[in-house]
Amino acid sequence: MTAPLDLAGIGAGPFNLAVAALLHRQPVNARFFEAKAQHSWHPGMMLPQALLQTSYLKDLVTPVDPTNPYSFLAYLVERRRFYAFVNAEQEAISRQEFADYLAWVATRLPSVQMNSAVESVEDTGEHFRLRVAGQDVLSRNLCVAAGKRPYVPECCTAHLSSQCFHALGIAEQDVDVRGKRVAVIGGGQTGAEIVLHLLDNTWGRPAAVNWVSRRSNFLPLDETPFTNDWFTPDYARDFQQLPQGRREQLLAEQKLASDGISPVTLKALYQRMYRLAHVDEQGPDLALLPKRSLIAMRYTGHYGLSLHNSLVDQDEFVQADMVILCTGLSDAVPVCMAPLLDQLECDEAGRPCLDGAFGTDWPGAGQRRIYLLNMARHSHGIAEPNLSLSAWRAACVVNDLVGRACYDTGQAPGPMQWTTRTAQQQAVA
Template sequence: MTSHVLDLAGAGIGPFNLSLAAQLDSVPQLSVRFFERRPSFAWHPGMMLPGAEMQTSILKDLVTATNPTSRWSFLSYLVAHKRFYQFINAEYEAVPRKEFADYLGWVASGLASLRFGSRVREIHANDGFFSVTTDHGVIGARNLSVGIGKVPARPAWSEQLAKSMTFHSSEAAQRLGDVKAPRIAVIGGGQSGAEIVDALLDRNSTSTIHWISRRPNFEPLDATPFTNELFTPSYMERFHGLPEELRLTHTRRQVLASDGVSASTLKKLYRRLYERKLETPSAVDQGISLRPFRNVIAAVQDGSEVTLTTRNGFDDSMETLTIDLIVLATGYRFVLPDFLHSLENRIELNSVGEPALRSDFSLVWDGPDENRIFVLNAGRHSHGIAEPQLSLTAWRSAVIANSLLGHEHFDLGQLDPIIRWETQTSPSNYSSSVGLAAE
C-alpha cells in the first residue's frame, strides 16, 4: 500500500461522483481520487436514443447551484465549445440528452483526480482509515464515496424467460436496431418506456407494439412549480428528519414528480398515433396497443413465444397476450457493491434493505465517525425523490465537501421555503448546517 492516505477515495465515476470530484476541484487542501472500471466516462449509453431529452434544467448541472463560478458548469462547457449563442438561439424546451452527456464527458476529461480503467475490488476498515484495493494497487483513504449506481430491476416473472427474448431498457440503444420481432411488449409507463416505444415506431414499421403499464394511464411528469419544491434543499432536509414510515409513504405518493413522462414526449407520441389514424382509418390499432392499468402477473414461454397474463385494473378482468420480444423499462434497484461485503455486517439498513443514511449522505455503520462512507444514489427513502435525480447533485456534493472539511466551505444557507411543510411554533430564518456534524 502507498504510504500516502487520501482524504477521500471514490468508487465509480457516474454523474454523482463526477459532481463531487468537480466540486472538490476547488478545494485543493483535500487529497481525493476517484476510480472507475470503464476505460472512459459513459452515462447511460444504452438509453442514448435519438431525440431523448433531459427532464431537468441546465442550471441543475454538476456545480452551479452551490459554486456558480466553477469552470465545470454547463455554461462553461458551452463557451468552451463556442456554442453559447447558438444554444440560446435554439430555444430548447429541454436539453438533448446527448449534449448533456457530452458535457459530462468534457468535465470527466478535465479532472486530474479521476482514474479510469481501474476498478475498486476490495475495501477493508483499518485503524483510522480504509484500505482500498484497485486494479493498480492498494491505497489508504480516510473516507469513501460510493457512486457505482444501481442495477437494472427485472420483475420476478421475467427471470425464467430466455435472455434472447427480453432485454432491459439500459440496453435499448444497442438492441433496438436489430429488433425484427412481430409482436413486442414494452413494460413500464415511465420516461424510458415512452422513449423506447417512440424509437420502435421510428425503426420498425412491421411490428405490433404493446405498451403495458401498471399506472392508471400514461401520465406526465409533474414539473409544476409547487411540485418542484420537492427538489429543493430545504424540502430534502425536512424530509430526512421525518420518521421512516412517513418517508416511505411520501415517496410512494410522489412518484409522478420524479418518474412521469415528459409532456413533450407524450404529445409527440399522441400526435404520431393521430397521424397513423389519418393514414389508415380502418386499422384497429395502427400497429400499437396502449394498455395502462395492467399488472403482469405471469409469463409462460413456449418455444419462441411468451404468453403474458395481465390483470386489468380498470375493469378487474384478466387478459392474455402472445409476445415475441419483451423490453423491460422497469427501472433500477440498489445492490450493495461487492467491494463493501467485508463491511456488510457493520452497516445499518432501513426497512426496505437500503443503507440508512445520515443527513450528510454518509451511511450509518459501527466504525469511527471520522471515517465516513458516503453513498450516492441510495437515499430515495432517506432524503426523498430528488436524491436519485440530477436536480440536487451540486448541492449534495457541496454537503459532502463541507462534511469532509468540517466547516462550511460552500454556503448552503437557504431562504425559508415557499411552502410550510412542517408544523412550526414560531417563524425563523432557515439556515442549513447539513454535513457539519453526524447525527
C-alpha cells in the first residue's frame, strides 16, 4: 500500500475534475478515482446537435482561476482552433465539444486515475480505506462526486425493458421506432430533445408520438440576466442561510431557471411540427399532452398508460409500443459510501447536512472531512447540480482542505441585495 493520500476523489465527472484542476498547484497529495476506462460526459444523451446550456466560460476553473492551464480557452488554444472558435460566434457550444474538453483535462491531470471503480470505503479509525480496482488506498479526506441516477417513476419500474427505458442511455442503445407508437414522458429539456429527434426520424419513422408533461405547457428555460443571478456565489451563500421551509419554497419557484426547455430547442420543435403538419403533410400522429401525470401503466402486448389531466381533472388513456422516460435524475449516494453516510449528520429527510465548503466533519478520530458534491440542492440551492458554480464550489473545497484562501471565492458587491446587508458590508460596497 502506498503512502496515505490527503484527498481521495470518488468519480471524475466535471465536479471532481474542477477540484482536481484547482488542486494541481497545491502541495496536496490527491487522487481522483474514475470507474470508466475512457473519460466521457453523459455519453448516453450525446445526441446530434445537443448544446451546452451554460457559458463555456463557466468551465472547470476560469471563474476562480483564469490562468489555470485547464481552462476551456487553454483547450481551444492547444487544439489550435481559437480563431475559428471566435469567428463561429456560437451562442451555445455543443455538448460534444464540452465533453471533449473534459476528457482533455482528465487525460492531462496526473491525479486522475481512470478504470478505477471505488468498490468500498471503510473507516480504519485514522484514515478512510478505499478498495479500488483490487487495491487498498488510504486517505485522510474524501471528495465524493459520483453523479446522480436516472429517476424511474414507480409505476414504470416493473416494465423496464428495451421498449420501456430511461432516456439517459438512448444514444448508446440500438433504438428502432419504425412504425411504433412512442410515448415520451417528461416535459423538460431531455423530453424536448427526444421528441425533436423522433420527428427527425433519427431512429426511424414512428407511427405516433405522444408527449406527456405534468407542466402547464412546454415551457422555456429562463436564461435572463436576473434569473442567472441565482447561479452566483453570493446567492448560493445567502440561500444556505435560509430556513429549510423557505429554501424548498424557493426551489419550487425557481424550477424553470434550471429545468425548462432551452428556447432554441423550443423554436426548432415548433418549426419542425409546423413543417410536418402544413408543408410536408407527413410525419407521425403527434399529440402534445401538457398537464398530464402518468399514474399507472400496464403491459398487454403493448403499453397502456393511464394519465391524469389536471386541467380538466379527468383520467385519460394512451397506448404505446415504446415508452421513453425523460423523468430526470435523482440523488444517489454511491453504494461504496452507504455504510459511512449512515454515520453523518442528516436532516429530517435523511439528507446529509453540509457546511459552506460542501463538507462535513467525519465523527471518528482525527480531523477528517468528507465533501459531497451535487448532493445538496435542498440546502445549497438551484445551482448545485449545474455546471455554473463548479469552479467556485471546487474553490470552496480546496480552500477548506488546504486551510487557507488559495482562491478568492468572494465577489464585488452589486446592486442585487438578496438579504439585508450588515453595516460592514454596506461600508465595503
